[in-house]
Amino acid sequence: MARRWTQRNDLGITTEVGVGLLLTLILLLLMPLLVPTRRGVDWNPGPQANDPRANPESSAAASPTPDQLTRDNEKAFKQTRDLYVAQCAGCHGANGDGRGPAATVLFPRPRDFRAGRFRLVTTSNGVPTIEDLVEVLRRGIPGSSMPPWPAIDKPRWKMLANFVVELRRQGIRETEQAQARELGEEPVEEETVELVHQLTTPGPLIDVPQLEPSGAESIDRGESLYLKQGCGGCHGKQGRGDGQEKMVNAEGLPNPPRDLTRGIFKGNFDPESIYRRILAGMPGSAMPSAKKLLPGQVADLVNFVLALSDQATRDATVLNRERILARKVTDWPENPADSFWERNPATRVRLMPLWWRDEFPTDVLVRAVHDGQSLALQVSWEDSRPDNSLVRTESFRDAVAVQFYQGDLEPFLGMGARNDVLDVWMWDGGRQHGAPSLEEVYPRIVVDWYPFSETAVTSPEYRRSGTRTSAQSKLTLAAKAAGNSIVPEANGPVAASLQSRSPGTLAFRPRPSQLVSTRGNWQGGRWRVVFHRPLVVGAGDGVSLVPGRSASIALAIWDGSRRDRNGKKLITIWQDLELEEN
Structure with a gap:
């Protein structure tokens, strides 16, 4: 069903807009400028340079998406889904919502793949590439409970990464359907398809210039920028994560800033990776982007951040299989x-x-x-x-x-x-x-034979035989009586x-x-x-x-x-x- 043009009155009640002849003519003239999009997202239906539709040969050579696996190799798709359920769903949930059975004991919370707030990206639009996701599987995320997966080979890493992207696509589809239902509308399939494509297609890679080797002058300039740009408000003046700002992430959960002196970096700690992280920020977290800085300034910040820890300290933060x-x-x-x-x-x-x-x-x-x-x-x-x-x-x-x-x-x-x-x-x-007995741990323990007393009374009855815990019958200690091994x-x-x-x-x-x-x-x-x-x-x-x-x-x-x-x-x-x- 086509979407009807609607407006809201002051009471928030949806009413239909009457369509007169003059209004119809105006709409026809302006239609190219008034194509409706949900939530104000720009919609450019033309293929972009990074759009697989613009280069079919490049698309065919890329890693297969889960949709392709479903159509062309159902067995491979099932194996990928089973691998995800076996290794990932315990934390991230079977549908990728970050609410697996183990999630309640984890902080930071497992990523909600459906929401698409991936922290470690190398692109200008914040959408991760397959290689970005593979790198997380290879290395894990130090500073969180996300481990590396060395027992899984790279082809299966890629299949899992594609499966995660499909979970993101499904999250977008279901969100669009829910919004349409809330508005009393039928979902517009073409618009949903376009939105899914836009929000899951990686943009151009962030360009990293040739970085000069770190030196004292660059580190000094980086320290000045660090303080001037307000980095110390979160990470602290000395980089120890003790700034005064109380940070939360996009989910509203505490997002304490990193102690940079401990060498714990969620992503790789090579200069190029840190350059991208400073420039692009970390989507969904309290770490903002610094896109207004010049490349040389970002490079100086990189050198200062790396100077706060040594290589051995950084290497020790990565979990390895021994x-x-x-x-x-x-x-x-x-x-x-x-x-x-x-x-x-x-x-x-x-x-x-x-x-x-x-x-x-x-x-x-x-x-x-x-x-x-x-x-x-x-x-x-x-x-x-x-x-x-x-x-x-x-x-x-x-x-x-x-x-x-x-x-x-x-x-x-x-x-x-x-x-x-x-x-x-x-x-x-x-x-x-x-x-030990309760009496050894709590020597002032008393037996109160007066059930309605407002204060504890040390009773001489306490010294009578049979009042101490060691003399109690097994029948009063259910676990012990049942032979429970935990006793x-x-x-x-x-x-x-x-x-x-x-x-x-x-x-x-x-x-x-x-x-x-x-x-x-x-x-x-x-x-x-x-x-x-x-x-x-x-x-x-x-x-x-x-x-x-x-x-x-x-x-x-x-x-x-x-x-x-x-x-x-x-x-x-x-x-x-x-x-x-x-």
Whole structure:
């Protein structure tokens, strides 16, 4: 149905415009200038230089879009969709709205692909190229919970990138349909198609001139510009992210400015990438563009920003997949602080917080050995104090977990998938320390036998036999009475062997399957925890490990003093664990 020309009266009620002969003639004369477009978007139906319709040969050579995959290779499209659902939907949602099941424990929030506010772009119109999206998959986004995906090859990166663009297209279509319904109109298909094309077609690449090597004079000029242009209002005068401005992003969520001295850049930190980011800003974020600056001024700002951190600091912020080799030995000590462990090589693995914070241990050291029968892992990380209280409800405990998987492509990093069970080993500082009685933690505790008293009264009845918590019947402690493995026991196991199929499904294995042993030691501001378990276990007891073969592992750390618990934690990406052959 054709769109009817309408207007609104002062009360906001839509009325039809009467069409008289004179008005009709005027409209016919002015029609080329009055083609209606929704939301005032300029509409130029002619093909542009970057429009694939203007160069069919170039379009045919480009990466296939999901639409083409649907028409020409349905199997490839299904594989791409399945890959997205398996690896991406846990955070970004099945339809790309950024509301996956893991999104509630992530900050910054996962990107809403449908809204199209992609931060890292190299184009003048803020629409990412396929290569822009591929680069995010390759590198991840430091300073967020978006990890790199080294286990996925570049062809599948490109297919995922095209799928993300299709999610953006679908978001535009549905938004247009919703707006039309709100106005009581039928959607105009031609207009929707044109708008989708306009909002998903990358503009020309931002031109980066030949950048001169950084020098003291350029850095000084950049510092002056940094202060003059107001960069310090957000990033702070010294670049430490401590400016006075309180920033929010396009979604209205907090968008704290980056501490530039820590070397954490969401995108690449080569001079050309930073040049583009300063010039174009970061769409959807509080980072504005600086298009009024001259190229030389932008180059000076680039040199100043890079001078606030060194190359080693910047390199250390990027998560990499490491190889952890479990050496063949005859025996090992159970004591995590034994010098034996220091004599074995450690693999340094980068950590990232799921709920971002500036202060956290940046890495964890992993040492691994085996004797052909069992595997032992020593995991070590910095922690300024031990947190191991099990009784105080306002306190949280330090903990570490290792998840294992064996297969060609790991399932979703965030606790696995329905058809791919993860094997999880966990150590909890509170379980090792044991559970003291309430009376030890709260020595002033009282028993009040007067239910209507307005104040607590220390009763002599408290000293009678049977009033202390240790004397209570198991029937009053439901979890303990049911034999729940989460209840710590005086001489019970410290370790926990668990399994997970997706976020929210983590569960203890039955007691006969609790085959993991652990022991932790805190000393000198550092936790050292040793796990060990037989290499070969039953199908329901975990992942069996074979010398000469690799398994995938990832780690998680909880810092009780930072109130970490459940999904609020530090994690690594998947790593490769290889057992040295006999």
